[in-house]
Amino acid sequence: MHVFINILVFLHLAALVFGMGAGIALIRLGPYYGQVGEEARAKLFILGRTFGKTANISLVVLWVSGILAVWLKYGGVGGLSGWFWAKMVLVVILSGSIGMGSAAYRKFVAGDMGASARAAMAGRINLVAGMGVILCAVFAFA
Numbered sequence: 001m002h003v004f005i006n007i008l009v010f011l012h013l014a015a016l017v018f019g020m021g022a023g024i025a026l027i028r029l030g031p032y033y034g035q036v037g038e039e040a041r042a043k044l045f046i047l048g049r050t051f052g053k054t055a056n057i058s059l060v061v062l063w064v065s066g067i068l069a070v071w072l073k074y075g076g077v078g079g080l081s082g083w084f085w086a087k088m089v090l091v092v093i094l095s096g097s098i099g100m101g102s103a104a105y106r107k108f109v110a111g112d113m114g115a116s117a118r119a120a121m122a123g124r125i126n127l128v129a130g131m132g133v134i135l136c137a138v139f140a141f142a
């Protein structure tokens with residue numbers, strides 16, 4: 001069981017690296033959509049969809065590995081502090097914002113130019129909420 005729990009924590013941290021990396025890449029991609037021609041923009045959309053998929057899969061891995069770690073390593077939420085609950089509130093905000101950002105990005109790819117501002121706003125919320133989650137996680141578990 002000890003090795004399994006360590007693998008869960010490894011997966012949790014690996015998903016954090018992939019998720020934040022993909023999120024930052026998406027933010028950095030944003031300004032280029034308006035600066036390039038049709039052909040290059042189509043390639044940016046392919047990159048954007050790949051990073052978006054990476055972020056979404058990472059979020060699922062974070063939820064699954066996190067819930068399993070709470071259950072198997074800490075025996076449930078009973079002994080966890082307020083920092084854990086603060087983390088959970090931010091995780092829910094982050095998850096909602098990732099969902100809204102993905103929906104806006106799909107609309108942007110389909111030609112809805114107004115959706116690009118919503119996708120960019122979601123990206124900024126993701127970054128702030130994600131950093132808050134990490135801060136709370138360190139105080140909750142370190």
Ligand code: HEM
Nearest residue numbers: 009016062063066067069070073091133134137138141142
């Ligand atoms: C979705 C975004 C999430 C991020 C960015 C994140 C981030 C982190 C980080 C950075 C740590 C390491 C803290 C440390 O050891 O000092 C951690 C640990 C942990 N997280 Fe998350 N987490 C997320 C979601 C979740 C969820 C949804 C749960 C559970 C419902 C969860 C449960 C845990 C647990 C139990 C640990 C402690 C692992 C250990 O004992 O080493 N996390 N998280």
